[in-house]
Amino acid sequence: MNSISSSMELLLDAGVKREIPVPILTPRLELRPFQDWDTDSIAALLADREVTKYIGDVRSREDAATSVKVMRKAFLERGWGTLAVTLRGEANAIGYCGVRPLPHTAELEIAFALQRDCWNLGYATEAAYASVDVAFSTLGIDSIVATVYPQNQPSLRVLEKLRMKLDSKVFGHWPMSAALLFRVQHDDWRKRP
Numbered sequence: 001m002n003s004i005s006s007s008m009e010l011l012l013d014a015g016v017k018r019e020i021p022v023p024i025l026t027p028r029l030e031l032r033p034f035q036d037w038d039t040d041s042i043a044a045l046l047a048d049r050e051v052t053k054y055i056g057d058v059r060s061r062e063d064a065a066t067s068v069k070v071m072r073k074a075f076l077e078r079g080w081g082t083l084a085v086t087l088r089g090e091a092n093a094i095g096y097c098g099v100r101p102l103p104h105t106a107e108l109e110i111a112f113a114l115q116r117d118c119w120n121l122g123y124a125t126e127a128a129y130a131s132v133d134v135a136f137s138t139l140g141i142d143s144i145v146a147t148v149y150p151q152n153q154p155s156l157r158v159l160e161k162l163r164m165k166l167d168s169k170v171f172g173h174w175p176m177s178a179a180l181l182f183r184v185q186h187d188d189w190r191k192r193p
Helices: 002-011 034-044 060-077 123-138 153-162 186-190
Strands: 028-033 082-087 093-101 110-113 143-148 165-171 176-185
Touching: 028 123, 034 060, 034 093, 034 186, 060 082, 082 110, 082 123, 093 123, 123 143, 123 153, 143 153, 143 186, 176 186
Parallel strands: 110 143
Antiparallel strands: 028 082, 082 093, 093 110, 143 176, 165 176
């Protein structure tokens, strides 16, 4: 068994709980576990066609409520996962960010999405940077990946700022059949300036 799959098996083992400390505070943001009241904010995010263009298209309020419940439950059970992103001092979520298992793999991925009025302000980079840093500090993992469509230039810029490197091409979801997989290794993360 290689170190990637063995470290993921440990993370997903119900008998071994590693917890990231929450809330994660950055200069402008707070990342915290989801609460039921976040459904309205996530429903607004998932109803925006431009926001959801690269993350699975528009979804209903019921889908948003299910997503909030799933993200909350996963965090409670594992002690790590996707978190609600808020502006410091405010209660309403402006999006989500965190590390989560990449489906059908033995990888951990960084995932993020923010409401459109929060784009181009550096919030995605700030939240993703904090999430990756905390994950490497507490979860005992060797690397973190991210998947992105080549057309998604804003997310590509975030991954570049995180110093993630293109690792491979992977299957995407129709109609975009090819996505890119980026990776950052724990050792490289620790060497960053």
